[in-house]
Amino acid sequence: MFIINCPYCGERDQTEFSCGGEAHIERPKQPTELSDDQWAEYLFMRKNIKGVQFERWNHAHGCRKWFNMVRDTSNDKIQAVYKMGEKPPVK
Amino acid sequence: MLSFNSPIKEEKKYNDLKIVEIEPTIKINLRSNKREFSTKIGKILSILPPNEANTSSGNENYNFLWLSPDEWLVYSNNINHTLDNQIELENNLFNEISKLNQGAVTNVSDNWVMINLKGSKTFDLLSKSCPFNFKDFKNKKGSVVQTVLNHVDVILHNKDENDLNLFVRRSFSQDLWLWINDSARFL
Ligand SMILES: [Zn+2]
Numbered sequence: 517m518f519i520i521n522c523p524y525c526g527e528r529d530q531t532e533f534s535c536g537g538e539a540h541i542e543r544p545k546q547p548t549e550l551s552d553d554q555w556a557e558y559l560f561m562r563k564n565i566k567g568v569q570f571e572r573w574n575h576a577h578g579c580r581k582w583f584n585m586v587r588d589t590s591n592d593k594i595q596a597v598y599k600m601g602e603k604p605p606v607k
Numbered sequence: 608m609l610s611f612n613s614p615i616k617e618e619k620k621y622n623d624l625k626i627v628e629i630e631p632t633i634k635i636n637l638r639s640n641k642r643e644f645s646t647k648i649g650k651i652l653s654i655l656p657p658n659e660a661n662t663s664s665g666n667e668n669y670n671f672l673w674l675s676p677d678e679w680l681v682y683s684n685n686i687n688h689t690l691d692n693q694i695e696l697e698n699n700l701f702n703e704i705s706k707l708n709q710g711a712v713t714n715v716s717d718n719w720v721m722i723n724l725k726g727s728k729t730f731d732l733l734s735k736s737c738p739f740n741f742k743d744f745k746n747k748k749g750s751v752v753q754t755v756l757n758h759v760d761v762i763l764h765n766k767d768e769n770d771l772n773l774f775v776r777r778s779f780s781q782d783l784w785l786w787i788n789d790s791a792r793f794l
Pocket residue numbers: 522523524525526575578579580581
């Protein structure tokens with residue numbers, strides 16, 4: 517169990533949130549020009565790293581807003597939380 | 608009277624805890640991210656929407672709860688409001704906000720069930736199955752939180768010391784009511 521600092525509501529229990537997978541994945545500008553392999557790469561392939569990962573989260577049982585989070589998947593340590601559209605505060 | 612058919616219709620008393628459903632009340636959900644929204648609302652309801660997270664504003668007629676940076680819940684204090692009152696308020700808001708593309712107005716009077724919890728055991732009861740830390744909430748009159756209670760989504764509005772209104776979706780209200788009463792026996 518860990519505490520997540522929602523950028524809108526403040527500190528809340530993890531059970532109020534749901535994870536939306538990897539963040540900062542850009543939709544291809546011209547999907548029709550892609551091969552099936554390239555499209556599948558965009559749709560399905562995720563880094564799933566052990567270590568620092570950039571993720572999208574949703575405060576599902578609170579303000580219902582989406583935001584981004586930098587989390588170390590090996591120890592669940594949250595390094596930063598930032599709003600949608602903002603640049604990640606850590607590299 | 609509003610034509611509201613409550614699924615609960617009960618009042619329960621335990622040691623240092625009183626639980627009662629307060630109905631019917633007008634409840635309206637508002638969404639907007641426009642700048643003129645605040646002044647428009649001020650004109651219609653004579654209250655300004657709270658901008659600060661987890662807070663509320665209000666006057667003798669209405670309470671204005673912060674739900675998210677662009678979403679609020681308004682509910683009436685008066686259970687004697689008539690259907691005409693509700694239609695009038697809804698029309699006023701709709702004409703000034705929805706029609707002019709300033710946001711969205713949704714009547715949620717029948718969507719939310721409002722339960723009042725009062726007494727010194729109120730927070731002991733909530734703490735039985737709620738992950739929220741009530742330390743600051745408890746001491747701040749008017750604070751608002753959306754969280755889960757026994758896995759059910761709720762909105763809590765701290766009215767006064769050990770006196771709060773709980774909003775639960777109608778379809779979950781009976782289940783939560785049974786859980787609340789079951790838990791209250793063990794306080
Ligand atoms: Zn939130």
